[in-house]
Amino acid sequence: MSILELDNVTLKFGGLTAVNKLSFSVEQGEVFAIVGPNGAGKSTVFNLISRFYDPYEGSIRFDGHDLLKQKASGVASFGVARTFQNIELFDHASVLQNLLVGRHRHRQSNFLSELFFTPSVKRQEMQNRQLVEEIIDFLDLQAYRDKMIAGLPYGVRKVVEVGRALATDPKLLLLDEPASGLSVEETSDMRWWIDDIRRQMGITVLMVEHDMGLVSGVSDRVLALADGAKLALGTPSEVQSHPAVIEAYLGK
Numbered sequence: 001m002s003i004l005e006l007d008n009v010t011l012k013f014g015g016l017t018a019v020n021k022l023s024f025s026v027e028q029g030e031v032f033a034i035v036g037p038n039g040a041g042k043s044t045v046f047n048l049i050s051r052f053y054d055p056y057e058g059s060i061r062f063d064g065h066d067l068l069k070q071k072a073s074g075v076a077s078f079g080v081a082r083t084f085q086n087i088e089l090f091d092h093a094s095v096l097q098n099l100l101v102g103r104h105r106h107r108q109s110n111f112l113s114e115l116f117f118t119p120s121v122k123r124q125e126m127q128n129r130q131l132v133e134e135i136i137d138f139l140d141l142q143a144y145r146d147k148m149i150a151g152l153p154y155g156v157r158k159v160v161e162v163g164r165a166l167a168t169d170p171k172l173l174l175l176d177e178p179a180s181g182l183s184v185e186e187t188s189d190m191r192w193w194i195d196d197i198r199r200q201m202g203i204t205v206l207m208v209e210h211d212m213g214l215v216s217g218v219s220d221r222v223l224a225l226a227d228g229a230k231l232a233l234g235t236p237s238e239v240q241s242h243p244a245v246i247e248a249y250l251g252k
């Protein structure tokens with residue numbers, strides 16, 4: 001069963017067609033990777049799903065909903081979370097605080113109940129705290145729990161960003177270049193996190209990634225994009241051996 005469906009989606013920036021009549025669907029529970037040269041439109045696809053941009057044509061459905069009828073905040077509340085190509089965390093807050101921010105959308109309270117800190121708010125806060133602590137354990141971040149983001153190594157910040165997205169309790173996790181800037185060892189760790197997120201948490205993962213080792217290691221299916229259009233779609237080995245893909249990578 002597919003959880004996400006893009007049908008004939010086009011997005012133009014002035015005269016540039018960044019995404020061109022693109023259709024694909026992501027199955028519930030799979031890891032699906034989008035690959036392609038720089039400028040192929042990969043991040044733009046994420047921005048379309050997150051509703052940062054309106055497509056020029058086409059439809060995007062998620063979990064039975066027409067996403068194009070939603071604002072960005074609506075997409076998040078349906079259970080879509082993302083990380084960014086350039087990490088976006090609160091640098092002057094701790095790991096724990098950044099993850100608690102991810103819980104925000106689950107806060108079921110109003111201004112008055114927060115002011116008087118009612119039992120239900122207290123309960124909600126405790127649940128948030130517990131879930132966030134579980135994510136910290138899951139991602140092996142205990143040693144960094146109370147450390148400020150600004151002082152952390154880049155590789156750890158990448159993992160914290162995944163944690164912040166997980167804290168929203170998503171059905172679909174969008175990872176934009178999770179291995180960029182990571183060492184070989186950190187990339188291998190990231191591969192296991194992604195695998196565990198899918199297997200243990202049951203979350204569907206859609207990622208954009210350049211590292212073909214990571215892509216082949218963890219993805220069920222791969223979509224290769226060039227100039228905003230689909231070049232090939234299939235298993236990692238099918239896509240890597242596809243003549244159009246080889247040409248797009250070697251020909252440029």
Ligand code: ADP
Nearest residue numbers: 013016018036037038039040041042043044045
């Ligand atoms: P990728 O992530 O595959 O490297 P992007 O999706 O970031 O590529 O960009 C696809 C194309 O759209 C590129 O040519 C890029 O320059 C252009 N582009 C992306 N975002 C914008 C924007 N906000 N305004 C204008 N052009 C953009």
Ligand code: MG
Nearest residue numbers: 042043044085
């Ligand atoms: Mg990009």
